[in-house]
Amino acid sequence: MTRVGAIDCGTNSIRLLIADVDGPRLRDVHREMRIVRLGQGVDATGQFAPAALDRTQAALSDYARLLADHEVDRIRMVATSATRDAANRDVFFAMTADVLGAVVAGTVAEVITGTEEAELSFRGAVAELDPAAAPFVVVDLGGGSTEVVLGAEDVTSSFSADIGCVRVTERCLHSDPPTAAEIAAARDVVRAGLRQALDVVPVDKARTWVGVAGTMTTLSALAQRMTTYDSVAIHLSRVGFGDLLGVCDEVIAMTRAQRAVLGPMHEGRVDVIGGGAIIVEELASALGQRAGIDELVVSEHDILDGIALSIA
Numbered sequence: 001m002t003r004v005g006a007i008d009c010g011t012n013s014i015r016l017l018i019a020d021v022d023g024p025r026l027r028d029v030h031r032e033m034r035i036v037r038l039g040q041g042v043d044a045t046g047q048f049a050p051a052a053l054d055r056t057q058a059a060l061s062d063y064a065r066l067l068a069d070h071e072v073d074r075i076r077m078v079a080t081s082a083t084r085d086a087a088n089r090d091v092f093f094a095m096t097a098d099v100l101g102a103v104v105a106g107t108v109a110e111v112i113t114g115t116e117e118a119e120l121s122f123r124g125a126v127a128e129l130d131p132a133a134a135p136f137v138v139v140d141l142g143g144g145s146t147e148v149v150l151g152a153e154d155v156t157s158s159f160s161a162d163i164g165c166v167r168v169t170e171r172c173l174h175s176d177p178p179t180a181a182e183i184a185a186a187r188d189v190v191r192a193g194l195r196q197a198l199d200v201v202p203v204d205k206a207r208t209w210v211g212v213a214g215t216m217t218t219l220s221a222l223a224q225r226m227t228t229y230d231s232v233a234i235h236l237s238r239v240g241f242g243d244l245l246g247v248c249d250e251v252i253a254m255t256r257a258q259r260a261v262l263g264p265m266h267e268g269r270v271d272v273i274g275g276g277a278i279i280v281e282e283l284a285s286a287l288g289q290r291a292g293i294d295e296l297v298v299s300e301h302d303i304l305d306g307i308a309l310s311i312a
Contacts, residue, residue: 003029005067006307007060007077009109011039011143011166012272013214014056016063017304018070021312025127026305029070033214034059035268038092039082039144043167047088053095060099067103075100076311077109078303080117082144114160118147120306122155125212125299127309128236137206137287140302141165141215141279143272148197150206159200163193165215165269165276173275177255186275190282204290209283212302214269215276220298221264223247229264235300241284244296248277 006017015033019026036055042048067075077096083089089111096109112120121140129136134152143166149158172178172186220234223243251259252274259270269276280296287293 003072004308005072005075008304009079011082014059019308042082048086064099064103074311075104075107078112079109083111118149118158121303122149124302124305125210133208136208137203138210140212148201150201157201159197161193161197165272168275169272186278206291209293210297212299227263237298239296248281251277
């Protein structure tokens with residue numbers, strides 16, 4: 001049995017999965033997420049901030065120790081939206097080579113395209129779903145980008161839109177709580193990004209909407225009125241649009257202090273989940289109109305699982 005280590009470094013979080021590969025399935029050994037906000041300010045400056053790189057290096061060093069302790073055979077680390085956009089990404093690559101190369105020689109982060117990101121997210125998200133519910137439209141809502149992917153067993157079309165919870169928040173949502181004008185501006189930005197995606201991806205063919213990543217899982221937890229985050233209850237949960245839109249409206253209107261005391265809310269999402277909720281609302285509207293979909297299926301398995309399967 002092969003033991004693999006997968007690392008997903010996004011705009012907001014860095015996540016680790018150590019798993020044993022059992023045929024087409026993964027058996028989790030260790031799964032962890034940390035908010036490092038690597039993409040802080042990248043949308044405005046085009047560069048990684050030194051403090052963001054320091055936070056990422058600290059988390060990655062801890063991950064490297066775990067990978068060594070668990071004696072992984074292979075490691076793959078991918079970086080997504082923020083790293084695609086950062087002019088000083090060579091500093092990031094040098095850091096990852098130094099930290100991960102000490103565990104498995106030659107390991108370095110790789111920047112993947114939006115298309116590759118979409119395919120890995122899709123593979124991880126649908127592995128446990130009933131094929132009879134296909135075609136699936138999988139939405140990976142990240143900090144800097146949102147991938148919209150359509151497929152059944154394989155991906156048939158995809159698009160990576162430059163909208164994400166961090167990017168939308170930094171561009172539009174400056175007040176606490178956000179003003180009506182800021183929310184309206186954010187919706188305009190989101191609709192423009194989704195319009196591009198939906199021109200490419202024929203979501204009208206979809207039967208099931210699958211949402212992955214932290215905004216989606218947190219909204220599911222809130223819709224279920226959880227007092228603490230319960231990944232088992234969240235995984236493959238179904239949230240009707242009535243409950244989903246109600247929770248989104250609540251989160252968007254809250255102050256950061258009000259969000260911070262919500263039991264399932266990770267402290268690193270407090271300031272950006274309003275931007276994510278706006279994206280979710282606009283997606284629900286589009287998918288309801290175009291495909292007649294009226295619920296969201298939330299998966300805890302996503303690009304991280306896809307990365308692990310890709311090196312199995």
